Amino acid sequence: MKVLVVGANGKIGRQVVNMLEESDTHSVTAFVRKEEQVEELKQKGIEAYLGNLEGPVTDLEEAVKGMDAVVFxxxxxxxxxxxxxxxIDLDGAIKxxxxxxxxxxNRFVMVSAFGANNREGWSRDMRPYYVAKHYADKALEQSGLEYTIVRPGGLLDEPAKDKIKVAGNLEISESDEKTVPREDVAKVIVTSLDNExxxxxxxxxxxGEQSIEEALNQL
Incomplete structure (x- = not known):
């Protein structure tokens, strides 16, 4: 599967790109917005596309053309x-x-935010961010694309635990884990690409307590 990763220079995006580059079943093109990022990726032997999410849709079509899937x-x-x-988070995603x-x-994987589907849980300080995620997710659900929307909890810069918990609406108690390593998020994205x-x-x-494969297979 040929995969375009939009946001390839972000903390999750970089890990997704690296995992896809090492994969036997996928190939990757990294969508980035700075020339120096393109050069850095090319030095590692990774295909890169220089683009701007604030530009016209026709420019983005050139990046997506020939791909089998997009990760946003x-x-x-x-x-x-x-x-x-x-x-970026709303209009860029929709474009x-x-x-x-x-x-x-047809295949589109979106990185969203925990609880973006539940207005009542949004913090006041983060409301514009959640609004953007909420409506980008809604647009994707209504697009007709073969979508997956991943809404991770608090993101950690630590090694993957390879144990997760997923649900359409996770109910989190005071004692429950509310975070997830970015590396696990990246693994979930890559695993999701061809998991129907x-x-x-x-x-x-x-x-959580389940392996990534086991948890996703129960969705």
């Missing part, structure tokens, strides 16, 4: 304002969906 893990980042969040539809690429149990599913993701 791009984000404006915590240091930008609500305007960039809407332009990539439109590009995929226009060139006939994840097709047309949206789910919360935290550290």
């Amino acid at each position: 893990s791009a984000g404006s980042g915590g240091s930008t304002g609500a305007d960039k969040t809407l332009l 990539v969906m439109e590009a995929a539809q226009n060139v006939g690429v 149990k994840t097709y047309r599913k949206a789910f919360d993701l935290v550290t």
Whole structure:
């Protein structure tokens, strides 16, 4: 499967790219926004595409053309304002969906946020971010694409535990794990690509007790 990773320079995106590059069954093209990122990836032997999510859909079609799947893990980042969040996390995501539809690429994996589907749980400080994720997810669900939406809990920069818990709406008690290593999120994304149990599913993701394969197969 030929996979375009949008947001390939992010903390999750980089790990997804590396896993796909090492895979025997997938190949990867990294979508990045800076020339130096392209050069760095090419030095590692990784295909890269220089693009801009704020540009026209026709430009994004060139990136998506020839792919079998798209992974969208791009984000404006915590240091930008609500305007960039809407332009990247919402409009950028929808433009990539439109590009995929226009060139006939049907498989689309979205990295969202835990609880993005539940307005009542959104923190006031993060509301613009959750609004962007919520409506990007809705657009993907209504797009007709073969989607998977992964909504991870608090993201950790630590080694994978290879044990997860997933559900369409996870009920988290005070004693439950509310976080997940980014490496586990990346593994879930890569595993989901050709696991039909994840097709047309949206789910919360935290550290749990099941193996990744076992948890995803129960969706």
